[in-house]
Amino acid sequence: MNFLSKIFTWWNGATIGTMLAAWRGFEHVGTDAQGNKYYRSKKKTGDGRERRWVIYEGSNDASRVPSEWHGWLHGLGEDVPESFLPPARIWETDYTPNATGTDTRYLPQGALEKGGHRARATGDYEAWSPDA
Amino acid sequence: MPNVTVDGTEIEVPEGATVLQACELAGKEIPRFCYHERLSIAGNCRMCLVEVKPGPPKPQASCALPATEGQEIRTDSEMVKKAREGVMEFLLINHPLDCPICDQGGECDLQDQAMAYGRGYTRYDENKRAVTEKYMGPLIKTIMTRCIHCTRCVRFSEEVAGVDEIGALYRGENMQITTYLEQAAEHELSANVIDLCPVGALTSRPYAYEARPWELKKTLSIDVSDAMGSNITLCSRGREVLRVLPRINDEVNEEWITDKARYQVDGLQRRRLDKVFLRKRGKLVEGSWDEAFKAIAKAKPGKSIAAIAGDMVDCETMFAAKALVKASGSDLVESRQTGMDYPTGNLAAVNFNTSFAEIENADAVLIVGSNLRTEAALLNVRIRKAVKRGAKVFVVGPEWETTYPAEFLGDDVSVLGKLPKAVTDAFKDAERPALILGAGGLAAGAYDSALGLVETLGLVKDGWNGFNVVHTAAARMGALMLGFAQDGGIADIAKAKPKLVLALGADEVDWEPFADSLKVYIGHHGDKGAHAADIILPAASYAEKPGSYVNTEGRVQFADKAVFAPGDAREDWTILRALADALKVKVGFDNFAQLRAAMTEEVPALAVEGLADYGSLPKTGKAAKAEGKIAYPIADFYLTNPIARASTTMQRCSAELIHGEDVREAAE
Ligand code: SF4
Ligand code: FES
Numbered sequence: 001m002n003f004l005s006k007i008f009t010w011w012n013g014a015t016i017g018t019m020l021a022a023w024r025g026f027e028h029v030g031t032d033a034q035g036n037k038y039y040r041s042k043k044k045t046g047d048g049r050e051r052r053w054v055i056y057e058g059s060n061d062a063s064r065v066p067s068e069w070h071g072w073l074h075g076l077g078e079d080v081p082e083s084f085l086p087p088a089r090i091w092e093t094d095y096t097p098n099a100t101g102t103d104t105r106y107l108p109q110g111a112l113e114k115g116g117h118r119a120r121a122t123g124d125y126e127a128w129s130p131d132a
Numbered sequence: 133m134p135n136v137t138v139d140g141t142e143i144e145v146p147e148g149a150t151v152l153q154a155c156e157l158a159g160k161e162i163p164r165f166c167y168h169e170r171l172s173i174a175g176n177c178r179m180c181l182v183e184v185k186p187g188p189p190k191p192q193a194s195c196a197l198p199a200t201e202g203q204e205i206r207t208d209s210e211m212v213k214k215a216r217e218g219v220m221e222f223l224l225i226n227h228p229l230d231c232p233i234c235d236q237g238g239e240c241d242l243q244d245q246a247m248a249y250g251r252g253y254t255r256y257d258e259n260k261r262a263v264t265e266k267y268m269g270p271l272i273k274t275i276m277t278r279c280i281h282c283t284r285c286v287r288f289s290e291e292v293a294g295v296d297e298i299g300a301l302y303r304g305e306n307m308q309i310t311t312y313l314e315q316a317a318e319h320e321l322s323a324n325v326i327d328l329c330p331v332g333a334l335t336s337r338p339y340a341y342e343a344r345p346w347e348l349k350k351t352l353s354i355d356v357s358d359a360m361g362s363n364i365t366l367c368s369r370g371r372e373v374l375r376v377l378p379r380i381n382d383e384v385n386e387e388w389i390t391d392k393a394r395y396q397v398d399g400l401q402r403r404r405l406d407k408v409f410l411r412k413r414g415k416l417v418e419g420s421w422d423e424a425f426k427a428i429a430k431a432k433p434g435k436s437i438a439a440i441a442g443d444m445v446d447c448e449t450m451f452a453a454k455a456l457v458k459a460s461g462s463d464l465v466e467s468r469q470t471g472m473d474y475p476t477g478n479l480a481a482v483n484f485n486t487s488f489a490e491i492e493n494a495d496a497v498l499i500v501g502s503n504l505r506t507e508a509a510l511l512n513v514r515i516r517k518a519v520k521r522g523a524k525v526f527v528v529g530p531e532w533e534t535t536y537p538a539e540f541l542g543d544d545v546s547v548l549g550k551l552p553k554a555v556t557d558a559f560k561d562a563e564r565p566a567l568i569l570g571a572g573g574l575a576a577g578a579y580d581s582a583l584g585l586v587e588t589l590g591l592v593k594d595g596w597n598g599f600n601v602v603h604t605a606a607a608r609m610g611a612l613m614l615g616f617a618q619d620g621g622i623a624d625i626a627k628a629k630p631k632l633v634l635a636l637g638a639d640e641v642d643w644e645p646f647a648d649s650l651k652v653y654i655g656h657h658g659d660k661g662a663h664a665a666d667i668i669l670p671a672a673s674y675a676e677k678p679g680s681y682v683n684t685e686g687r688v689q690f691a692d693k694a695v696f697a698p699g700d701a702r703e704d705w706t707i708l709r710a711l712a713d714a715l716k717v718k719v720g721f722d723n724f725a726q727l728r729a730a731m732t733e734e735v736p737a738l739a740v741e742g743l744a745d746y747g748s749l750p751k752t753g754k755a756a757k758a759e760g761k762i763a764y765p766i767a768d769f770y771l772t773n774p775i776a777r778a779s780t781t782m783q784r785c786s787a788e789l790i791h792g793e794d795v796r797e798a799a800e
Binding site for chain 1: 343369370371372374400401402403404405406407409415416417657658662663698699
């Protein structure tokens, strides 16, 4: 099943084609906290630069790349980010991907999922009830 | 009539005009803070400086300078420009620069005039003066540092309202405006000083920080809190009416409105009927329109149907109800909820014939059974003006605090049969005598004896009709014009024992005699009427439907719709139209235009805005004898109608100003 889904889907991890290419010409550089793997090309391009890739562990969502690896993918530094960035401060939180469309997304006060309680706004009225 | 030259153009101005008025006639704008058309001239802000020749070679305050023949006035010279800039600079020295957090922002005279006539920068870097807040009651919020000492508020309470409540302490730079002993301003018109204050020193407490003027939609409407028919503007945002401002109409409310008219609107957001309710096993439960109409049809009222209108309904609603009742073959309609039964055949006899504007010219006034301050506060202002011009005022009824000298003649209507000599003498000499009969008098049965006095006191003269009735309900005159009345009042309806009673916002009715009827309440607030009803159909309040109202002087006025009714509520006439289908009768209209057309066909006077003509007073023989103690209908000025009763502001006013509770907030 896993094998078949690799052939027919593209949204989880690398496709068959990319896996083949990675196996042939990529060099594994590092892995981030979420398990995404980072690669660089073994051969340089015509103008002497190297190419860098990420193969996701799980869904192919660019926002899952943490900022230090985002920098690396865009050509920052020679080696893995840990080698040139200062160590993480204790007050830094873990990187979280974009939560849009997921259960952890931001919900304003008063959203039905949050129980529907919100501050009073213009046009709100208090209905009469016979027991009052 | 003097001829003056304003900026080179010669114009003729009326006798007694001031230079400021002359400039205005010539189409020149004169900046001003303290001058106000309806107040006395103070001349203390100095913003209206102009150059006048002949005269001393210095700028002159135009508001206090009479225009005289041959004056040459310049409003555009370098001297005037510099003078204005200078005054503006002085005013701004002690004015805080807190426009961003000031509620007056966007409608502030000081802001506008600083833009137009000011210098654009400041040369002042000393400390500014600061003044402590003053407590002026639940309606007026004060930020006295902003006060520019124009004394408009002081002059208003002294001259128009007629109560010495606001005044100035200390002098010069230390002058402070305050209510004496920092007590709440108590009279019924107190909040008008908020409109008068040219800066943000006096602002509206309930409306504080609610909105900016440019966000608000303005709808022209008519006030329904009393029978004066004050012209108002409803300022709304989204579907909430946030505030009410008076509109200028010299014939009706001049420039003022009562505090109730201004502040009852927050009641429109509370205790609203927004669903259909049906009484099942003694309890009101939510239902649907269909269910309700089926239940009403099941009662098979046939001809046995009646309608009772409340105090705030518009003519269209009453007409629709009457059409429905008539189509069913009944004529049981009534609007005098509290059981009054004065004859309504001649409308002139139940109308304020002198008109509000004319009553200022009266020279002898006899008030029978009316506490004008609570029943028609703006009329009281007019009477005060008449007194200032020399009118004598006599009152029959329990004593109340008049704002002018008045003589109380006792509280029994029998006094009318044997008026003291002082009264007859005053009326004998009077050229424009007036009698004002209030709801209290009508209830005590003074109708006939008051009409009898028309002859005895000579109330009707050439071009003058001094017989006046003051109602307390905004709907009353419209109802009477539509024939919404029974000879015996509401008792007639109770006697007929109708199967179905439609209560159109009727909240003051005693429902005891209607125990066997199916009571359908069509209204907007859950008040006494809703609690007594068997079926509740949610309808629209005066802000939520277009409609015409007739005030107590017979003036037909039209109000527009400002916002939509909440929830399931509908405009009243649509409910009555649907009810006609449920009862399988034809009322002859399908939309509002047809309804209005049908109404104006039946009562043509309702088609034209303005005073309706009711013809002449009925002929009466000898003055009928009447006896009975007068009691005023309004016990609590702030809580007279369902909207006001639901309003937190009005409840607070009642608690603090009428019942004297100490709910004063700590000054922030
Ligand atoms: S409070 Fe307002 S109206 Fe009264 S004197 Fe001051 S600026 Fe004028
Ligand atoms: S308007 Fe003339 S002095 Fe104030």
